[in-house]
Amino acid sequence: MTNRYRIGDLATRLAVPTQTIRYYEHEGLLPKPARTEGNYRVYGIAERERLTFILHCRALDMTLDEIRHLLRLRDAPGQGCAEVNAVLDAHIGHVAERIRLLNDLQLQLKDLRARCESPSTSKDCGILQGLASFPTAQDGGASRAGGHGRRAQE
Amino acid sequence: MTNRYRIGDLATRLAVPTQTIRYYEHEGLLPKPARTEGNYRVYGIAERERLTFILHCRALDMTLDEIRHLLRLRDAPGQGCAEVNAVLDAHIGHVAERIRLLNDLQLQLKDLRARCESPSTSKDCGILQGLASFPTAQDGGASRAGGHGRRAQE
DNA sequence: AGAGACTTTATAGTAGCTTCAAGGTCAAGC
DNA sequence: GCTTGACCTTGAAGCTACTATAAAGTCTCT
Ligand SMILES: [Zn+2]
Ligand SMILES: [Zn+2]
Ligand SMILES: [Zn+2]
Ligand SMILES: [Zn+2]
Numbered sequence: 550m551t552n553r554y555r556i557g558d559l560a561t562r563l564a565v566p567t568q569t570i571r572y573y574e575h576e577g578l579l580p581k582p583a584r585t586e587g588n589y590r591v592y593g594i595a596e597r598e599r600l601t602f603i604l605h606c607r608a609l610d611m612t613l614d615e616i617r618h619l620l621r622l623r624d625a626p627g628q629g630c631a632e633v634n635a636v637l638d639a640h641i642g643h644v645a646e647r648i649r650l651l652n653d654l655q656l657q658l659k660d661l662r663a664r665c666e667s668p669s670t671s672k673d674c675g676i677l678q679g680l681a682s683f684p685t686a687q688d689g690g691a692s693r694a695g696g697h698g699r700r701a702q703e
Numbered sequence: 704m705t706n707r708y709r710i711g712d713l714a715t716r717l718a719v720p721t722q723t724i725r726y727y728e729h730e731g732l733l734p735k736p737a738r739t740e741g742n743y744r745v746y747g748i749a750e751r752e753r754l755t756f757i758l759h760c761r762a763l764d765m766t767l768d769e770i771r772h773l774l775r776l777r778d779a780p781g782q783g784c785a786e787v788n789a790v791l792d793a794h795i796g797h798v799a800e801r802i803r804l805l806n807d808l809q810l811q812l813k814d815l816r817a818r819c820e821s822p823s824t825s826k827d828c829g830i831l832q833g834l835a836s837f838p839t840a841q842d843g844g845a846s847r848a849g850g851h852g853r854r855a856q857e
Numbered sequence: 858a859g860a861g862a863c864t865t866t867a868t869a870g871t872a873g874c875t876t877c878a879a880g881g882t883c884a885a886g887c
Numbered sequence: 888g889c890t891t892g893a894c895c896t897t898g899a900a901g902c903t904a905c906t907a908t909a910a911a912g913t914c915t916c917t
Contacts, residue, residue, distance in 0.1 A: 556894095587883070588881080589894085601835060601836075609811060619834070626825055627826070630828035633825060633828055634822060641816065651802045658798060669783070676788070722905075767903080851903085865910100868909085874902085877899085881895075884891105885892095885893105887890085
């Protein structure tokens with residue numbers, strides 16, 4: 550029977566750092582697990598499935614709040630699932646909005662890049678000049694619209 | 704002559720919070736400015752232009768590190784501007800990568816959403832089931848690739 | 858002199874972790 | 888029996904780019 554895990558087992562199997570598991574517990578996404586005599590956390594299949602669920606949601610870039618919401622719905626199996634759809638649709642909207650913003654950004658960036666096809670000295674570089682004088686102060690930019698973000702390495 | 708600003712003037716004119724200006728100073732993007740007798744910061748046209756430059760870069764979603772890099776190049780006006788192009792091209796790559804990831808994500812999300820066209824009880828909801836059993840543990844997902852992220856309100 | 862608008866610094870909070878430090882637990886080896 | 892090493896525990900700090908709060912000092916007007 551593979552239905553008793555310590556935190557490291559679970560972490561290895563689901564390819565997630567142990568600290569992240571503890572963090573999810575701290576954040577109330579995972580329940581406080583049973584403990585061994587030596588105070589080690591012990592997980593069963595239910596917790597493993599719950600963590601799998603959470604990780605899938607994170608892979609889809611949902612916030613922990615969105616995931617909490619879905620977990621609550623999942624914990625009330627008799628309810629209708631219209632609300633599940635609503636959460637998902639909202640999140641699809643977040644991603645769509647971010648794509649829209651980034652596409653705008655990409656256009657602006659390529660426009661800026663085109664100002665220096667013939668590299669000279671930076672004093673005369675069209676890129677640096679463009680960055681110093683674009684219309685930004687009033688508005689017209691694509692910044693600051695809805696949809697939560699993501700952060701990556703490098 | 705409008706070439707002496709206090710922090711609030713600058714903030715109003717460039718539509719940025721005063722705290723952000725101080726933060727940029729703290730981060731070394733803006734130099735330590737002169738002070739009045741009463742210890743108030745005083746800015747001139749050079750600082751205003753520098754801040755404008757920074758804000759344009761931020762509007763294009765560059766990191767403060769990327770901006771620091773560009774400012775260094777800007778401060779060495781005799782140098783060639785090949786490096787400016789390199790920074791910009793790298794950043795264009797970051798944005799492109801994020802767009803790619805988000806498009807992947809959007810596909811997965813729509814796929815998931817399609818598993819529940821006929822809302823029933825959450826116990827049988829295809830969405831919740833999909834989230835509990837997707838292939839995520841090993842790999843195959845689009846997560847964790849380059850390009851820095853963005854955060855927004857809501 | 859006192860009100861109000863501005864400024865100063867320092868500190869904490871945001872999201873979702875990651876990394877570090879200092880120590881406790883457990884099985885194996887000598 | 889005792890040490891080594893792998894694992895586990897908690898707590899706190901660091902990351903990005905701000906944002907918000909607090910407590911106090913400065914300036915201007917009346
Ligand atoms: Zn969302
Ligand atoms: Zn150039
Ligand atoms: Zn970049
Ligand atoms: Zn459903």
